[in-house]
Amino acid sequence: MGQVMTDRITFDNVSRFYGEVLGVNRVTLSIPPGITSLVGPNGSGKTTLMNLMTGLVRPTRGGIRVLGVQPSDPEALFKICGYSTQFDSYPRGLTGFQFLDSYLRLSGMGAADAKKATSAAIDRVGLGEAAHRKVAGYSKGMRQRIKLAQALVHDPRVLVLDEPLNGLDPLVRSETITLFRELAAQGRHVIVSSHILHEVDSISDQVILLANGYVVAEGQIRGVRAEMHDHPMQVQIRCNLPAALAARVFGDDQVVEARLHADGGGLLIKTRDAERFYHALNHIALDGIEIESIAPADDNVNSLYEYLIGGEEATR
Amino acid sequence: MILRQIAAVIRLEMTKTFLSRRGIWTYLLALAPVLIFLGHSFDEIGNMQQRAEWAAARKVETADLRSITRGMSLVDVEVAVGEPHAKSVRRGNARVAVYQYTDGSNVFRFVFVNEVVTNVSVEERDTLAADSLIFATVFQFFYLRLAVFFGCVGVFTNLFRGELVQKSLHFYLLTPMRREVLMIGKYLAGLIATTVIFCTSTMLQILALGWHVDPTDLSTFLAGGGWGQIAAYVGVTAAACVGYGSVFLTAGLLFKNPIMPAAFVLAWEGANIFLPSTLKHISVIFYLQSLCPVVAPPEADIPRLLRYLITSAEPASVPVALLGLSGVTAAVLFLAGRLARRLEINYSAD
Numbered sequence: 001m002g003q004v005m006t007d008r009i010t011f012d013n014v015s016r017f018y019g020e021v022l023g024v025n026r027v028t029l030s031i032p033p034g035i036t037s038l039v040g041p042n043g044s045g046k047t048t049l050m051n052l053m054t055g056l057v058r059p060t061r062g063g064i065r066v067l068g069v070q071p072s073d074p075e076a077l078f079k080i081c082g083y084s085t086q087f088d089s090y091p092r093g094l095t096g097f098q099f100l101d102s103y104l105r106l107s108g109m110g111a112a113d114a115k116k117a118t119s120a121a122i123d124r125v126g127l128g129e130a131a132h133r134k135v136a137g138y139s140k141g142m143r144q145r146i147k148l149a150q151a152l153v154h155d156p157r158v159l160v161l162d163e164p165l166n167g168l169d170p171l172v173r174s175e176t177i178t179l180f181r182e183l184a185a186q187g188r189h190v191i192v193s194s195h196i197l198h199e200v201d202s203i204s205d206q207v208i209l210l211a212n213g214y215v216v217a218e219g220q221i222r223g224v225r226a227e228m229h230d231h232p233m234q235v236q237i238r239c240n241l242p243a244a245l246a247a248r249v250f251g252d253d254q255v256v257e258a259r260l261h262a263d264g265g266g267l268l269i270k271t272r273d274a275e276r277f278y279h280a281l282n283h284i285a286l287d288g289i290e291i292e293s294i295a296p297a298d299d300n301v302n303s304l305y306e307y308l309i310g311g312e313e314a315t316r
Numbered sequence: 317m318i319l320r321q322i323a324a325v326i327r328l329e330m331t332k333t334f335l336s337r338r339g340i341w342t343y344l345l346a347l348a349p350v351l352i353f354l355g356h357s358f359d360e361i362g363n364m365q366q367r368a369e370w371a372a373a374r375k376v377e378t379a380d381l382r383s384i385t386r387g388m389s390l391v392d393v394e395v396a397v398g399e400p401h402a403k404s405v406r407r408g409n410a411r412v413a414v415y416q417y418t419d420g421s422n423v424f425r426f427v428f429v430n431e432v433v434t435n436v437s438v439e440e441r442d443t444l445a446a447d448s449l450i451f452a453t454v455f456q457f458f459y460l461r462l463a464v465f466f467g468c469v470g471v472f473t474n475l476f477r478g479e480l481v482q483k484s485l486h487f488y489l490l491t492p493m494r495r496e497v498l499m500i501g502k503y504l505a506g507l508i509a510t511t512v513i514f515c516t517s518t519m520l521q522i523l524a525l526g527w528h529v530d531p532t533d534l535s536t537f538l539a540g541g542g543w544g545q546i547a548a549y550v551g552v553t554a555a556a557c558v559g560y561g562s563v564f565l566t567a568g569l570l571f572k573n574p575i576m577p578a579a580f581v582l583a584w585e586g587a588n589i590f591l592p593s594t595l596k597h598i599s600v601i602f603y604l605q606s607l608c609p610v611v612a613p614p615e616a617d618i619p620r621l622l623r624y625l626i627t628s629a630e631p632a633s634v635p636v637a638l639l640g641l642s643g644v645t646a647a648v649l650f651l652a653g654r655l656a657r658r659l660e661i662n663y664s665a666d
Contacts, residue, residue: 018662056489056661078492085490087663089483091328105324106491108317150490 006068007033009053009158009189014062016048022213023048027062029208029218031191035184037200038193039301040210040309046193047086049210050160053191054083066158067189078107082151086162088143090135096146097122097131100153107154121153126175140167148176158189165199177203201301211309225299231307232256233274234297237281238266240290248284252277268297321493325501326508333471333509338478342470342510345463346517349454350524356450357527360442363423364528367441370401371420378419390431444537447525448545452610455549459521460604464514464556465582471510472564473574475502476659483663495656503565503649510557518553522546548609555607559600559641562648569655597640606637 009031016023024045038046051057052064055071069076090099100121104114122131125145130138135146144167151159165173180190180203194200200207207224209217217224225233239245246258246267254277257270271277274296285291298307333339380397388396393415400415413428427435440446479485488498526534534542560581567577585601596602611631632640 051661054490056486058658058660074489075492075494078490083490085486087483087486087661091332091484091487092482093331102324102328103487103491105327106321106488106493108320108324108492110320 006065007187008065009067009191010063010065011049011052012063012065014052014059014064016052016057017060023057024052024210024213024215027215029215031189031208032206033184033187033189034205035180035190035192035203037204037207037301038191038210039195039200039207039305041195043212044210044309045213046210047162048213049208050083050085050162050191050193054078054081054160056083056085078156079154080156081158081160082154082156083160084144084147084151084162084164088140090143092136093134095132095134096127096138096142096149099135099146100150103150104153109154117153117155121149124152124179125149126172141169141172144168145172145176152183156188158191159183160191162193163195164192165194173199204301207301207304209304209308216308217304221301221304222296222299224304225296228304228307229272231298231303232270232272233277233299234303235269235271235274235277236266236293236295236297237269238292240292242267245284245289245291248287248289249277249280252280266292318494318497321491321497322501322504325488325498326505329475329502329505330509332478333505334512336474338474339470342467342513345467346513348463349459350517350520352454353451353521353524354527357524360528364441367418367420367423370418373401374398376417376419378422381417381419381422381424384424384426384433384436386433386436388433390428390433393426393428393433442528444529444533447529448610451521451525451549452608455518455521455552456605456608459518460552460556461582461585461601463517464510464553465560465585466578467514468506468510468557468560468564469574469578472503472506472561473568473578475506475565475568476656477568477572477574480663485659486661489659489661495659496653499565499569499649499652499656503561503652506565507557507561510561511554514557515550515553518550519546522549545609548607552604552607555638555641556600556604558645559604562645562652563600566648566652566655569652569659598644600641600644603632603637603641603644606631607634607641 009029011027011029014027015025022045027045027049038049040046048057052059053066053071055074055077058072064071066077067080069080071077091102094102097118100118101114104117105111109117119131122128125148127142127145127149130142135143138146144164148161148164151161165176168176177199180192184190184205192200192203201221204221206220207218208215209224217228237245242260242264246260246269249255249258249269249271252271254273255269255271257268259268261267269277278294281291281294297303376397383396384393390413397417400417402416403413405411405413410429411431413431415426415428417424417426421441423439425435425437425439426433427437476485479488489495529537563581564574564578567574567581571577585599588596588599588601591599631637
C-alpha cells in the first residue's frame with residue numbers, strides 16, 4: 001500500500017492491551033514537528049506509546065503513521081526514525097564505537113560511511129574519549145548518551161527518546177537539552193518522555209499528558225491550560241499597592257480569589273478568564289497602581305499534571 | 317543492501333555463537349564421538365600389538381582353532397592347539413577357565429566349565445568394513461539424533477530467545493531491516509557455527525577411527541569410493557544442521573522454554589519410522605538417513621526398539637531426500653519469517 005508522506009505522527013483510535021492489562025486505550029493524536037513531551041506517572045502508557053510508534057509492539061486496535069509510514073514497516077520507518085529505548089542492555093562485548101558502527105552496518109551502510117557517521121555521532125554526544133571502551137563499563141550517564149547517539153547516528157527526522165535525561169549530570173543535561181532544541185529547530189520531531197516536570201516545561205513545544213493508559217490532555221501547554229475551565233488561572237502580580245489592586249480586580253466577576261503576598265509586595269489572583277483579566281489590568285495600571293511584573297503561576301506542565309493527573313489520582 | 321545487512325548480522329552473531337559460555341556443551345557433544353573413536357583406535361592398536369606378540373611367540377593355525385567346538389575336553393583342546401596364549405581360571409562350585417589363542421589376526425576364546433568347552437567366541441581382527449558399520453551406527457544413532465540435534469537446540473533456539481532473555485533483541489529491531497532478513501542472517505550465523513563445529517567433528521571422527529587402520533587397506537578404501545563416503549558423511553552432518561537449525565530457530569521464536577519443543581521434536585523424530593508414509597516425510601531424520609552412505613546394521617546387542625528405528629525407514633533417493641529436506645527447511649523458515657515479522661518486544665513477559 002502506498003504511503004503518503006506527511007509531517008505528522010498520527011495515532012488513530014489506538015488501543016493496546018497486554019493480555020487483560022491495559023497499555024493505552026483509544027489514543028488519537030496528531031503530533032507536529034518540534035519537541036513533544038510525554039508526561040505521566042509510571043504505568044501511564046508513555047513507553048507503550050513510544051513502542052507503538054516504533055513498531056516494537058503492535059496496536060491491538062487502531063492505526064499509527066509516522067510521517068505517513070506504518071510502524072509495521074521497519075525498513076521504511078527506521079530510515080526516518082531513531083529510538084533511544086529505556087532498555088539498558090546492549091549486544092555483548094561491544095565498545096561504544098562498535099555499538100554505533102554495528103547499528104549502521106545492520107542498516108546496510110558501507111564500512112567507510114558507517115565509521116564516519118559513527119565518529120560524528122559520538123562527538124555530538126561528547127563520548128569521544130570513551131568511544132573505544134566497552135559499553136558494559138560505561139556509567140549510567142554514558143550509556144544514556146550512547147543510546148542517544150544510536151538514535152541520531154543516521155540523522156533521522158523523528159527522534160523518540162524514552163527518559164533521555166535520566167542519569168545525566170547537570171552540564172550534560174543542559175547540553176542535551178540544547179541538542180534537542182537544535183534538532184527541533186531543524187523541523188524534526190523530538191518525542192521525549194520524562195517525569196522531571198520542570199525540564200519538560202522548559203523544553204517542550206507541546207505535551208501529551210497520560211494517565212492510566214489514556215491521553216488526558218495534549219497540545220501546547222498554554223492551550224491545554226486555557227481549556228481547563230474548572231481550574232481558574234492563577235496570575236502572580238508584583239505591584240506597589242496590592243491591597244488596592246485586589247479591591248479593584250474584585251469588580252470583575254471572573255476573578256474568584258485574590259491573595260496578598262506575605263511581603264506586601266504583590267498578590268495572587270485566580271480568574272476564570274485570563275484574557276479579560278489582562279485587558280482589565282491595563283486600565284488599572286493607568287489609574288496609578290505601579291505594576292512591576294505579571295506572570296502566570298500555573299501555566300506549566302507541573303500544574304497541568306497536578307490538575308489532570310494528580311487530581312484524578314487523588315480522587316481514587 | 318540485503319546482503320550487507322545479512323553480513324552485518326552474521327558478524328555480530330559469530331562471536332556470540334562460537335565463544336559463548338553456554339556453547340561449551342555444544343563443543344562437548346561434538347567432541348564426544350571423536351573421543352569414542354579415538355579410544356577405539358587406541359584399544360585396537362593395543363590389541364593388534366598383543367596379537368602380534370602372541371603370534372611371534374607361537375603361531376596357531378586358523379583351521380586348528382576353528383576345529384574346536386563345544387563339548388570338547390580341555391585335554392583334546394590342548395592336543396589340537398597347544399597351550400593357550402593367555403588363560404584365566406576361576407574356582408568356585410565349578411572350575412571355570414578361559415583360554416585365549418590367536419592366529420595372528422583373530423582372538424579365539426574358549427570357556428571351559430569343569431574342563432569341558434561350553435562356549436567358543438571369536439574376536440575377529442578389526443576390518444575397515446566392520447569399522448564402517450560401527451561408524452554408520454554411531455553416526456546415525458548418537459551423532460545425528462543426539463549430538464547434532466541437541467547442539468542445534470542450543471545454538472538455534474538461543475538466536476532469538478537468548479536475546480529476549482538478555483533484553484538485547486531491540487537493538488536489531490530498531491534498524492531499517494526487514495525482520496525476515498534478520499531471521500535469515502541469524503539462521504546463517506547459527507548454520508555457520510554448527511556446520512563448522514559438527515562437520516569438523518565428523519572429519520575428526522573419521523580420522524580417529526582410521527587411526528589404527530592399515531595404510532594399505534586405507535588407500536584401497538579411499539581409492540574405491542572412500543572419499544565419496546567421507547564427503548557424504550560431512551554433507552549429511554551439514555544437512556542435519558540445515559534441517560534441525562531451521563526447526564529450532566522457529567522453536568525459539570515460538571516458545572519461551574526450548575526444552576518442550578526439543579522434547580517434542582526428539583519424540584517426533586524418534587517415532588518417525590512408526591508414522592504413516594506421508595507423516596514420515598515431515599521430518600528431518602527421514603531424509604538424513606536416506607542420505608547416509610552406509611545403512612546402519614541391526615546389531616544383535618542393540619535393543620529391539622532401536623533396531624526398528626534403523627531398519628524400518630524406507631530410504632528416499634538422494635535427489636528426493638535433498639529436495640525433501642530443502643522443502644521441510646524452506647517451509648519451517650517461512651513460518652519463522654512470519655513469526656519474526658510479528659515479533660514484539662515485551663521483555664517483562666519474556
